[in-house]
């Protein structure tokens with residue numbers, strides 16, 4: 001088992017009515033609030049009115065930054081920083097999914113950054129100095145409510161950069177706010193949760209028992225709860241389980257004690273969304289089974305890991321390890337097809353025109369994937385993309 005450091009300073013409030021503490025949480029940091037949200041879902045659900053009322057009741061002054069895009073853009077981060085400076089903002093209140101929270105993390109850090117925030121993103125994130133950030137999470141997916149990452153896009157340069165910023169100071173996670181998430185986003189978010197686990201589960205370390213079990217437990221929880229949430233969007237228990245799965249999956253905890261990996265499917269997916277602005281979880285659902293088959297072919301020494309996945313996650317059994325490994329991947333693929341996630345890039349209208357550019361960008365952004373669990377060259381990356389067509 002490897003060494004690790006646990007550091008998640010977020011105060012985390014979970015469950016029905018958790019928003020009751022919002023007013024006092026915000027007031028701890030000051031009275032001038034920047035309310036950041038996306039394209040309008042919070043207005044349709046009534047959450048916006050609830051929040052404005054809470055702010056009024058607590059004598060908080062609210063400035064708004066609406067319109068954060070899915071795959072949040074650097075220009076919106078710039079707008080937010082300018083508002084924080086001109087309005088002397090004390091605390092950022094981020095209400096939405098991962099895109100809104102990521103954008104808010106970059107605003108919070110960019111407020112103190114001397115220079116353009118895109119340079120900060122290119123440097124890999126912030127130095128830790130940031131405005132306080134409180135979020136109300138509305139989509140179970142990224143885990144941004146319980147980690148320090150933010151992924152910021154720049155559609156002028158076709159780049160999407162994952163960086164380390166600050167964890168939110170406070171996250172409020174009420175599963176009832178996810179009742180309104182449409183089926184396609186519920187499924188894509190769940191594919192993202194599963195991918196966060198699989199990126200860490202597929203490693204050379206087998207003896208970090210608790211982390212392995214947490215990973216398998218989260219995968220099984222998503223497999224059981226996603227179909228329920230799709231059938232009955234207001235199934236509290238299903239939504240609650242998906243929300244807690246989301247928070248823990250990307251927190252780092254499922255990787256504690258394990259040799260770290262380079263999160264290869266995320267590296268490949270961020271390029272797809274940088275070039276084609278697709279939904280992150282959809283890209284992962286297309287890429288992951290292809291990556292799995294590719295690495296199993298390239299390095300059959302990883303077969304025992306796939307056998308463990310097949311047995312412990314999918315409940316499969318048999319004496320033929322190679323067959324079990326293949327069946328585990330097929331089970332994952334069947335599951336994602338059963339929840340109507342797209343399974344090819346062609347369905348999204350994506351061709352092979354940028355595959356080499358994307359492989360070369362992975363090299364430039366993160367130094368490539370040659371040091372990964374199963375090393376991938378640029379040609380390997382292009383081949384995985386090709387198999388997704």
Ligand code: NZQ
Pocket residue numbers: 037038039040041042045068069070071072096097098099100102138139140141142143144147148149150151177178179180181182185189192250266280281
């Ligand atoms: O913008 P609004 O109107 O709010 O609508 C959003 C958006 O259209 C909608 N939505 C969110 N909550 C809703 C809702 N619709 C109805 N009811 C609700 N309660 O869903 C759409 C997608 O929202 P978005 O925030 O983009 O989704 P997600 O949470 O999946 O975030 C994706 C972004 O996070 C990054 C991704 O790359 C992508 O940019 N990631 C962030 C990570 C992190 N911070 O640790 C890790 C991930 O691996 C990921 O890369």
Ligand code: ZN
Pocket residue numbers: 142192195196266280
């Ligand atoms: Zn992800």
